[in-house]
Amino acid sequence: MAIIECVPNVSEGRRPEVVRAIVDGVAATPGVHVLDWSSDASHNRTVITLAGDAGPLQAAVLTLFHLSLQAIDLRHHQGEHPRMGAVDVVPFVPIEGVTMADCAQLARETGEAVASRFGVPVFLYEEAASAASRRNLEDIRRGEFEGLALKMRQSEWQPDFGPAAPHPSGGGSAIGARMPLIAYNINLATDRLDVARKIAAAVRFSSGGLRFVKAMGIALEDRGIVQVSMNLTNFEKTPIPRVFELVMREAARYGVRVLESEIVGLVPSAALVAAAQWYLQLDAFTGDQVLEHRLRTAGPHV
């Protein structure tokens, strides 16, 4: 069985009964596991983490659209987080026994089904994008719900599936495929925010650092320390140990030591196995040697 993760972002984080109904509806889909979900009232947004095989996940996403479009009207939606749709973003993420190409295909099939069933325009993004210019979610969402009708009059912002104008209350949705995102923070044994900010600037892609790192320096005021707060967007190409070692080296340059690091939320086993491999110099190791992996992939017989 393949394991695909799916992390829909829904534009509702203030009405618990609405969120609960959506989560319940999705959880009732056979073969789908709800690994996590959390609502943010200031963002007015809920992020749900699902896992399962392709067919069940697609069914769950269709249920998610059905329930969300019934309950959410973006014409009356306020929140700090950028959004353009009632179901704003739906990424599919390969975890085990499945390729990125499989997940991109699943995004296309799901997008087509969403558009034809609900009349919502769908924009494919990241690894499922139909052109390089629309890979980036921020580019697709720029202008948000309020600007979407005008944006869609431009020929370059026609949707991949669905009508040429937004759904009246539900806007538009971005559906795509991407690598697992790891929320990874490193705490420094100092209260010098300038050091955290300099290190963040040194390691992040946007200012010359590692290709798949987003980073910022922040103060943890209650603890009197600072943190390099990061998102790792491709742990295969920019592995956690390389980030940790580079941050440690940059910190040493300022006479600062690393106190600890933390992973926020879920992480695929493969990212930690790769970290152990790197440090232990396990050159010939393969994921097939992990007992639980063998158990999931073996039939009764080897």
Add this chain to the structure above:
Amino acid sequence: MAIIECVPNVSEGRRPEVVRAIVDGVAATPGVHVLDWSSDASHNRTVITLAGDAGPLQAAVLTLFHLSLQAIDLRHHQGEHPRMGAVDVVPFVPIEGVTMADCAQLARETGEAVASRFGVPVFLYEEAASAASRRNLEDIRRGEFEGLALKMRQSEWQPDFGPAAPHPSGGGSAIGARMPLIAYNINLATDRLDVARKIAAAVRFSSGGLRFVKAMGIALEDRGIVQVSMNLTNFEKTPIPRVFELVMREAARYGVRVLESEIVGLVPSAALVAAAQWYLQLDAFTGDQVLEHRLRTAGPHV
């Protein structure tokens, strides 16, 4: 669902058709997965790695005894590996969602069933042992099949279950519970066998090293290098990074560097996750954050 590993050692490694029939029989048990098996002709022995929950594993072990006792007669068995029974050793190993106490209890129940159904005397060992003096498998097996009848006339070598004398053709069996065993080797960038032997002596328990490490120094003659070849018998109490770092430090004392390390066969995910945690200083991380772990333990709802 709990994941328990079971690694029966059977005294047959030269007749493939016999081995195949035993593996097939075990694999046919519902709920049991054969993760691996391998026969060694010079040892005249086969090691099978099973995984499943308690009930299915006990059923598989009873099938294993049934088939092995039919096909194997220790009165005609020759091989380099010490053995005292047709089914020589059966350890149960906790992997996930199950305690060592659960595995010890499973060993006792299985031992009792084996003794009553097949008339084989059963000795409980390691974490299932009924006395400190019979925890050690080597102590139980000393004298082997040929000396077992005489040994069992001593009051301290009465079995935990079954008759006071060996099964005529099947001898006696050790059934127990233990931690996962990790076969872990570190290759050194030198051909100096004395260095590998000194490091092995430094890190192994028997000569003053780490509590749960067995080690020896060997030459890899085809590669012109040497290896510290180890068994790690409790990765929770003596974790892999501590062993690796100590070997690297001891090697540096002789001006030698570590080339690579290797894990032979299967390793539980938790051992590698713990290694990543150690190196990345992930102080607050819990196994529940590993996506696949969450998937196995979550119901449809979180």
